[in-house]
Amino acid sequence: MALDKVLKFGGAALADGPGVERCAQLVLRYGGERPVVVVSAHHGVTDLLDTIARSAADGILEGDRVRIRHRTILRQLGLDPELLDRHFTELFSLLAGIKTRGRIEPRERDLVLSFGERMSARVVAQTLRKLGALATPVDAFDLGLLSDSNHGAARPLPESRARVRRAIGEVPGIPVVTGFLAQDRNGNLTTLGRNGSDLTAALMAEAIGAGELQLWKAVGGIMTADPKIEPEARVVENLGFAEAAEFAFHGAQVLYGAALAPAQRANVTVRLLDVNDPEAAGTILATTTRGGGLVGIAVRRRVVRIALEIAVPEERAERTVELFQAFARHGLEPGPIASAAEQLSVYVSETAAISALLSDFGARARSTSELALVALIGRGNGFDDGLAARALALCAAEAIEVVDAFVGTRATSQVLVVAATDAERTVRALHAGLFRQVALR
Numbered sequence: 001m002a003l004d005k006v007l008k009f010g011g012a013a014l015a016d017g018p019g020v021e022r023c024a025q026l027v028l029r030y031g032g033e034r035p036v037v038v039v040s041a042h043h044g045v046t047d048l049l050d051t052i053a054r055s056a057a058d059g060i061l062e063g064d065r066v067r068i069r070h071r072t073i074l075r076q077l078g079l080d081p082e083l084l085d086r087h088f089t090e091l092f093s094l095l096a097g098i099k100t101r102g103r104i105e106p107r108e109r110d111l112v113l114s115f116g117e118r119m120s121a122r123v124v125a126q127t128l129r130k131l132g133a134l135a136t137p138v139d140a141f142d143l144g145l146l147s148d149s150n151h152g153a154a155r156p157l158p159e160s161r162a163r164v165r166r167a168i169g170e171v172p173g174i175p176v177v178t179g180f181l182a183q184d185r186n187g188n189l190t191t192l193g194r195n196g197s198d199l200t201a202a203l204m205a206e207a208i209g210a211g212e213l214q215l216w217k218a219v220g221g222i223m224t225a226d227p228k229i230e231p232e233a234r235v236v237e238n239l240g241f242a243e244a245a246e247f248a249f250h251g252a253q254v255l256y257g258a259a260l261a262p263a264q265r266a267n268v269t270v271r272l273l274d275v276n277d278p279e280a281a282g283t284i285l286a287t288t289t290r291g292g293g294l295v296g297i298a299v300r301r302r303v304v305r306i307a308l309e310i311a312v313p314e315e316r317a318e319r320t321v322e323l324f325q326a327f328a329r330h331g332l333e334p335g336p337i338a339s340a341a342e343q344l345s346v347y348v349s350e351t352a353a354i355s356a357l358l359s360d361f362g363a364r365a366r367s368t369s370e371l372a373l374v375a376l377i378g379r380g381n382g383f384d385d386g387l388a389a390r391a392l393a394l395c396a397a398e399a400i401e402v403v404d405a406f407v408g409t410r411a412t413s414q415v416l417v418v419a420a421t422d423a424e425r426t427v428r429a430l431h432a433g434l435f436r437q438v439a440l441r
């Protein structure tokens, strides 16, 4: 029986026993004849593993917290309490080694983090078996998912596709595959970046030539705004890959941006669905979209502006190269870029790497923190005339200072820079003022 659908379940959807049970039911109901399932770690487990890895390096062994968490889930599901004992033993000895050495290498950190998905795959597969389905837990690295050795943010290698396609066909029943994890050519486990399970799911879909990729989340679909900020926000039912990428770039959490490329390459229909409301349409991603105009608002908080002084105009090109080489060196991803006569400014999400970058430039570079980027995302590149002007007027009416703006009628997004403390107010003002007149198709 051909594998045709990939169903991925996020950590929040798998948060506890009842959550796991619900996801297993969804597999049986929406997975067709023989789906591939991809899972994240149970909610909060990746963070917990990260914490205990650090504690181990500081001389404290806290592995029991992970055991208690998973034993609780096993008990809630009525599964064998010893199902994960082999994993606990392996994890504990790894932590003991870290404690002895008193420090943790990136390679070891990935190994510690891998336990989250390795264990949730066992739990989900066993739950499916209890419901009468033949399911087999599989570690993605055993399927041949290869990546580079960039621990913590590894990139999958193209030859994985053929290897995975071959191996997954051999798995009995429904393969339940670990998200987030791969292996480098030296056999070390790697992780694909936080929230990387969406990427694993897209790679699986590409490898098997799936017709459909279902990303099941606790919050389904891409919304016109973050519903925690704007209660009136609603699901965007149809979205092009380009707009989805723009949403992800501007900080929308529902979708891991890197997952879009393999999905688009494979020409698979991607559906973002809600585990708590499975019959709701959710968001469907398609290669082409109809119509134009505004689709939603994304917000990126904790943004820093880095400004590099350009004292001599003839040095502009050199200084620009220098700055972006430093970005690459420090693993920083540049956001919007603005160039003025005497300085070049780049907006970037706040991370620890920024201070390292700044120290490379000494007094020539300055930073301004506590900013936020509020992005209006458009379909196609069709914003109607005057949208940016209306957005700016709405901010002015609320006395919100727009520190900087990247706008234009042919852009795929209109980006306003505001103080971080104004971010939520800005989202609400723009949503109220711009979405009331907009009919979503």
Ligand code: ASP
Binding pocket: 010, 011, 040, 041, 046, 047, 116, 179, 180, 193, 194, 195, 196, 197, 198
């Ligand atoms: N468990 C990983 C994380 O929390 C990967 C994922 O959830 O997609 O980031």
Ligand code: MG
Binding pocket: 010, 011, 012, 040, 195
């Ligand atoms: Mg997650």
